[in-house]
Amino acid sequence: MVSANLVKELREKTGAGMMDCKKVLTETDGDMEKAMDLLRERGIAKAAKKSGRVAAEGLVEAYISDDGKTGAVVEINSETDFVAKNEEFKTFVMNVAKQVVNKNPKDVEELLASPAEFEEGKTVQEALVGKIATIGENLSIRRFARFESTGLVAKYIHGDGKIAVLVNMVKGTEEIAKDVCMQIAAARPEFVKQDEVPQERVSKEMEILKVQTMNEGKPEAIAEKIVQGRIGKFYEEICLVDQAFVKDPSKKVKDVLKENDADVVEFARFEKGEGIEKKEENFAEEVMNQLK
Secondary structure, eight states: OOOHHHHHHHHHHHOOOHHHHHHHHHHTTTOHHHHHHHHHHTTHHHHHHHTTSOOOOOEEEEEEOTTSSEEEEEEEEOSSHHHHTOHHHHHHHHHHHHHHHHHOOSSHHHHHHSBOTTSTTOBHHHHHHHHHHHHOSOOEEEEEEEEEOSSEEEEEEETTTTEEEEEEEEEOOHHHHHHHHHHHHHHOOSBSSGGGSOHHHHHHHHHHHHHHHHHTTOOHHHHHHHHHHHHHHHHHHHBGGGSEETTEEEEEHHHHHHHTTOEEEEEEEEETTTTSSOOOOOHHHHHHHHHO
Protein backbone atom coordinates (compact mmCIF):
# COMPACT_ATOMS: atom_id res chain seq x y z
CA MET A 1 0.00 0.00 0.00
CA VAL A 2 1.46 3.34 -1.11
CA SER A 3 1.18 6.06 1.54
CA ALA A 4 -0.44 9.44 0.82
CA ASN A 5 2.76 11.17 2.00
CA LEU A 6 4.83 9.29 -0.56
CA VAL A 7 2.40 10.25 -3.33
CA LYS A 8 2.53 13.88 -2.15
CA GLU A 9 6.34 13.87 -2.13
CA LEU A 10 6.56 12.49 -5.67
CA ARG A 11 4.01 15.00 -6.88
CA GLU A 12 6.00 17.88 -5.38
CA LYS A 13 9.22 16.63 -6.97
CA THR A 14 7.81 16.05 -10.45
CA GLY A 15 4.66 18.16 -10.74
CA ALA A 16 2.81 15.10 -12.08
CA GLY A 17 -0.83 14.40 -11.17
CA MET A 18 -1.81 12.51 -8.01
CA MET A 19 -3.15 9.48 -9.92
CA ASP A 20 -0.03 9.24 -12.07
CA CYS A 21 2.18 9.42 -8.97
CA LYS A 22 0.14 6.76 -7.18
CA LYS A 23 0.23 4.48 -10.23
CA VAL A 24 4.03 4.57 -10.70
CA LEU A 25 4.70 4.24 -6.97
CA THR A 26 2.50 1.14 -6.91
CA GLU A 27 4.32 -0.27 -9.93
CA THR A 28 7.73 0.35 -8.32
CA ASP A 29 6.75 -0.81 -4.81
CA GLY A 30 7.25 2.69 -3.42
CA ASP A 31 10.76 3.23 -4.83
CA MET A 32 10.95 7.01 -5.29
CA GLU A 33 13.87 7.05 -7.74
CA LYS A 34 12.38 4.33 -9.95
CA ALA A 35 9.01 6.07 -9.85
CA MET A 36 10.59 9.36 -10.96
CA ASP A 37 12.38 7.55 -13.78
CA LEU A 38 9.11 5.93 -14.84
CA LEU A 39 7.36 9.28 -14.96
CA ARG A 40 10.16 10.72 -17.06
CA GLU A 41 10.08 7.72 -19.40
CA ARG A 42 6.36 8.23 -19.93
CA GLY A 43 6.82 11.93 -20.48
CA ILE A 44 4.55 12.84 -17.58
CA ALA A 45 7.09 14.65 -15.41
CA LYS A 46 8.26 16.53 -18.49
CA ALA A 47 4.65 17.43 -19.27
CA ALA A 48 4.08 18.75 -15.78
CA LYS A 49 7.03 21.11 -16.11
CA LYS A 50 5.47 22.58 -19.24
CA SER A 51 2.25 23.40 -17.39
CA GLY A 52 3.56 26.78 -16.25
CA ARG A 53 4.01 28.09 -19.79
CA VAL A 54 1.36 30.35 -21.31
CA ALA A 55 -1.00 28.57 -23.70
CA ALA A 56 -2.70 31.27 -25.79
CA GLU A 57 -2.89 29.55 -29.17
CA GLY A 58 -4.77 26.36 -29.99
CA LEU A 59 -8.22 25.71 -31.41
CA VAL A 60 -11.88 26.36 -30.88
CA GLU A 61 -14.10 23.60 -32.23
CA ALA A 62 -17.76 22.59 -32.19
CA TYR A 63 -19.59 19.29 -32.47
CA ILE A 64 -23.29 18.63 -33.04
CA SER A 65 -25.09 15.34 -32.39
CA ASP A 66 -26.42 13.35 -35.36
CA ASP A 67 -30.00 14.44 -34.66
CA GLY A 68 -28.96 18.12 -34.63
CA LYS A 69 -30.50 18.70 -31.21
CA THR A 70 -27.40 18.93 -29.01
CA GLY A 71 -24.16 20.77 -29.61
CA ALA A 72 -21.01 21.87 -27.83
CA VAL A 73 -18.23 24.35 -28.50
CA VAL A 74 -14.84 24.03 -26.78
CA GLU A 75 -11.58 25.95 -26.56
CA ILE A 76 -8.35 24.05 -26.00
CA ASN A 77 -5.17 26.11 -25.92
CA SER A 78 -1.60 25.34 -26.90
CA GLU A 79 1.59 27.39 -26.75
CA THR A 80 2.12 27.77 -30.49
CA ASP A 81 -0.05 28.03 -33.58
CA PHE A 82 2.01 25.22 -35.09
CA VAL A 83 0.43 22.70 -32.72
CA ALA A 84 -3.06 23.82 -33.79
CA LYS A 85 -2.26 22.32 -37.22
CA ASN A 86 -1.24 18.98 -35.66
CA GLU A 87 -3.76 16.26 -36.63
CA GLU A 88 -3.37 14.51 -33.27
CA PHE A 89 -4.25 17.75 -31.47
CA LYS A 90 -7.19 18.44 -33.81
CA THR A 91 -8.58 14.97 -33.14
CA PHE A 92 -8.20 15.44 -29.40
CA VAL A 93 -10.10 18.76 -29.50
CA MET A 94 -12.97 17.19 -31.47
CA ASN A 95 -13.07 14.21 -29.10
CA VAL A 96 -13.40 16.55 -26.12
CA ALA A 97 -16.24 18.41 -27.86
CA LYS A 98 -18.03 15.08 -28.47
CA GLN A 99 -17.54 14.12 -24.82
CA VAL A 100 -19.15 17.39 -23.69
CA VAL A 101 -22.17 16.66 -25.92
CA ASN A 102 -22.49 13.06 -24.73
CA LYS A 103 -21.74 13.43 -21.02
CA ASN A 104 -22.96 16.97 -20.21
CA PRO A 105 -20.35 17.91 -17.56
CA LYS A 106 -21.29 20.93 -15.44
CA ASP A 107 -17.85 22.58 -15.76
CA VAL A 108 -14.26 22.04 -16.93
CA GLU A 109 -13.28 20.48 -13.60
CA GLU A 110 -15.98 17.81 -13.93
CA LEU A 111 -15.03 17.25 -17.56
CA LEU A 112 -11.37 16.68 -16.67
CA ALA A 113 -12.29 14.21 -13.93
CA SER A 114 -14.64 12.16 -16.11
CA PRO A 115 -13.59 8.92 -17.85
CA ALA A 116 -12.48 9.70 -21.41
CA GLU A 117 -14.78 8.13 -24.01
CA PHE A 118 -11.96 8.34 -26.53
CA GLU A 119 -9.13 6.81 -24.45
CA GLU A 120 -9.98 3.69 -22.49
CA GLY A 121 -8.86 3.51 -18.88
CA LYS A 122 -8.04 7.21 -18.60
CA THR A 123 -9.78 10.33 -17.39
CA VAL A 124 -9.90 13.35 -19.69
CA GLN A 125 -7.21 14.91 -17.46
CA GLU A 126 -4.94 11.90 -17.93
CA ALA A 127 -5.56 11.93 -21.68
CA LEU A 128 -4.66 15.63 -21.71
CA VAL A 129 -1.41 15.00 -19.83
CA GLY A 130 -0.59 12.26 -22.34
CA LYS A 131 -1.08 14.70 -25.21
CA ILE A 132 1.15 17.27 -23.48
CA ALA A 133 3.86 14.61 -23.28
CA THR A 134 3.58 13.44 -26.90
CA ILE A 135 2.99 16.82 -28.54
CA GLY A 136 5.61 18.56 -26.37
CA GLU A 137 3.72 21.72 -25.40
CA ASN A 138 1.54 22.86 -22.53
CA LEU A 139 -2.12 22.30 -23.42
CA SER A 140 -5.15 23.53 -21.52
CA ILE A 141 -8.89 22.83 -21.79
CA ARG A 142 -10.08 26.36 -21.13
CA ARG A 143 -13.89 26.42 -21.54
CA PHE A 144 -16.93 24.97 -23.23
CA ALA A 145 -20.60 25.69 -23.84
CA ARG A 146 -23.31 23.10 -24.48
CA PHE A 147 -26.85 23.59 -25.83
CA GLU A 148 -29.83 21.24 -26.07
CA SER A 149 -32.59 22.35 -28.44
CA THR A 150 -36.18 21.52 -29.28
CA GLY A 151 -35.43 22.98 -32.70
CA LEU A 152 -31.88 22.81 -34.02
CA VAL A 153 -28.32 23.59 -33.00
CA ALA A 154 -25.99 25.03 -35.64
CA LYS A 155 -22.27 25.79 -35.72
CA TYR A 156 -19.79 27.85 -37.71
CA ILE A 157 -16.00 27.58 -37.57
CA HIS A 158 -13.90 30.39 -39.04
CA GLY A 159 -10.23 30.49 -39.92
CA ASP A 160 -9.26 26.88 -39.16
CA GLY A 161 -10.38 27.11 -35.55
CA LYS A 162 -9.86 30.79 -34.75
CA ILE A 163 -13.54 31.53 -34.08
CA ALA A 164 -16.30 29.04 -33.27
CA VAL A 165 -19.99 29.92 -32.97
CA LEU A 166 -22.78 27.71 -31.63
CA VAL A 167 -26.44 28.74 -31.93
CA ASN A 168 -29.60 27.25 -30.43
CA MET A 169 -32.71 27.99 -32.50
CA VAL A 170 -36.24 26.84 -31.65
CA LYS A 171 -37.46 27.61 -35.18
CA GLY A 172 -35.79 28.18 -38.50
CA THR A 173 -33.85 26.32 -41.19
CA GLU A 174 -30.22 25.22 -41.32
CA GLU A 175 -29.60 27.92 -43.92
CA ILE A 176 -30.81 30.80 -41.73
CA ALA A 177 -29.02 29.24 -38.75
CA LYS A 178 -25.72 29.36 -40.68
CA ASP A 179 -26.35 33.03 -41.58
CA VAL A 180 -26.97 33.81 -37.89
CA CYS A 181 -23.77 31.97 -36.92
CA MET A 182 -21.73 34.03 -39.40
CA GLN A 183 -23.42 37.22 -38.16
CA ILE A 184 -22.32 36.41 -34.61
CA ALA A 185 -18.77 35.59 -35.74
CA ALA A 186 -18.47 38.89 -37.62
CA ALA A 187 -20.41 41.34 -35.44
CA ARG A 188 -19.58 40.07 -31.93
CA PRO A 189 -22.97 40.49 -30.18
CA GLU A 190 -23.00 39.84 -26.44
CA PHE A 191 -26.71 39.15 -25.96
CA VAL A 192 -29.65 37.95 -28.06
CA LYS A 193 -32.17 40.63 -27.01
CA GLN A 194 -32.31 43.87 -25.03
CA ASP A 195 -34.02 42.35 -21.98
CA GLU A 196 -30.95 40.12 -21.44
CA VAL A 197 -28.64 43.11 -20.88
CA PRO A 198 -28.05 43.65 -17.12
CA GLN A 199 -29.74 46.83 -15.89
CA GLU A 200 -26.55 48.10 -14.25
CA ARG A 201 -24.80 47.91 -17.64
CA VAL A 202 -27.59 49.95 -19.26
CA SER A 203 -27.61 52.50 -16.41
CA LYS A 204 -23.84 52.96 -16.65
CA GLU A 205 -24.04 53.48 -20.42
CA MET A 206 -26.85 56.01 -20.05
CA GLU A 207 -24.86 57.95 -17.46
CA ILE A 208 -21.85 58.07 -19.81
CA LEU A 209 -24.04 59.21 -22.70
CA LYS A 210 -25.64 61.89 -20.51
CA VAL A 211 -22.25 63.33 -19.51
CA GLN A 212 -21.11 63.26 -23.15
CA THR A 213 -24.27 65.11 -24.22
CA MET A 214 -23.95 67.74 -21.49
CA ASN A 215 -20.29 68.22 -22.47
CA GLU A 216 -21.62 69.11 -25.90
CA GLY A 217 -23.38 72.05 -24.26
CA LYS A 218 -26.89 70.61 -23.97
CA PRO A 219 -28.97 71.41 -20.83
CA GLU A 220 -29.53 68.44 -18.50
CA ALA A 221 -33.26 68.12 -19.29
CA ILE A 222 -32.60 68.00 -23.03
CA ALA A 223 -29.57 65.76 -22.56
CA GLU A 224 -31.76 63.12 -20.90
CA LYS A 225 -34.09 63.05 -23.92
CA ILE A 226 -31.16 62.81 -26.33
CA VAL A 227 -29.75 59.90 -24.31
CA GLN A 228 -32.99 57.94 -24.79
CA GLY A 229 -32.39 58.14 -28.52
CA ARG A 230 -28.68 57.36 -28.38
CA ILE A 231 -29.06 54.28 -26.16
CA GLY A 232 -30.51 52.54 -29.22
CA LYS A 233 -27.04 52.61 -30.81
CA PHE A 234 -25.70 50.84 -27.75
CA TYR A 235 -28.25 48.03 -28.16
CA GLU A 236 -27.48 47.81 -31.87
CA GLU A 237 -23.87 47.00 -31.03
CA ILE A 238 -24.36 44.38 -28.34
CA CYS A 239 -27.75 42.74 -29.07
CA LEU A 240 -27.90 40.23 -31.93
CA VAL A 241 -31.47 40.95 -33.05
CA ASP A 242 -30.87 44.74 -33.13
CA GLN A 243 -27.74 44.53 -35.29
CA ALA A 244 -27.70 45.36 -38.98
CA PHE A 245 -27.70 42.08 -40.90
CA VAL A 246 -24.17 41.65 -42.29
CA LYS A 247 -25.35 40.14 -45.59
CA ASP A 248 -27.90 42.94 -46.12
CA PRO A 249 -27.29 45.98 -43.86
CA SER A 250 -30.64 47.50 -44.91
CA LYS A 251 -32.28 44.93 -42.61
CA LYS A 252 -31.96 44.19 -38.91
CA VAL A 253 -31.29 40.62 -37.80
CA LYS A 254 -34.75 40.54 -36.17
CA ASP A 255 -36.31 41.35 -39.56
CA VAL A 256 -34.49 38.45 -41.20
CA LEU A 257 -35.53 36.11 -38.38
CA LYS A 258 -39.16 37.19 -38.71
CA GLU A 259 -39.12 36.73 -42.49
CA ASN A 260 -37.86 33.17 -42.01
CA ASP A 261 -40.09 32.32 -39.02
CA ALA A 262 -36.93 31.76 -36.97
CA ASP A 263 -36.06 32.45 -33.33
CA VAL A 264 -32.69 32.39 -31.55
CA VAL A 265 -32.70 31.13 -27.96
CA GLU A 266 -28.99 31.44 -27.12
CA PHE A 267 -25.55 31.48 -28.65
CA ALA A 268 -21.88 31.11 -27.75
CA ARG A 269 -19.01 32.80 -29.58
CA PHE A 270 -15.50 31.57 -28.71
CA GLU A 271 -12.47 33.33 -30.15
CA LYS A 272 -9.21 31.47 -29.72
CA GLY A 273 -7.14 32.97 -26.91
CA GLU A 274 -9.41 35.96 -26.26
CA GLY A 275 -8.58 37.50 -22.91
CA ILE A 276 -5.14 35.84 -22.85
CA GLU A 277 -2.21 38.17 -23.47
CA LYS A 278 -0.98 37.49 -26.98
CA LYS A 279 -0.46 39.03 -30.42
CA GLU A 280 -3.50 41.04 -31.59
CA GLU A 281 -5.43 39.55 -34.50
CA ASN A 282 -8.77 40.83 -35.79
CA PHE A 283 -10.59 37.64 -36.75
CA ALA A 284 -14.00 39.36 -36.74
CA GLU A 285 -12.76 41.67 -39.49
CA GLU A 286 -11.68 38.62 -41.50
CA VAL A 287 -15.20 37.18 -41.32
CA MET A 288 -16.71 40.55 -42.31
CA ASN A 289 -14.43 40.75 -45.36
CA GLN A 290 -15.28 37.19 -46.32
CA LEU A 291 -19.01 37.96 -46.21
CA LYS A 292 -18.53 41.02 -48.40
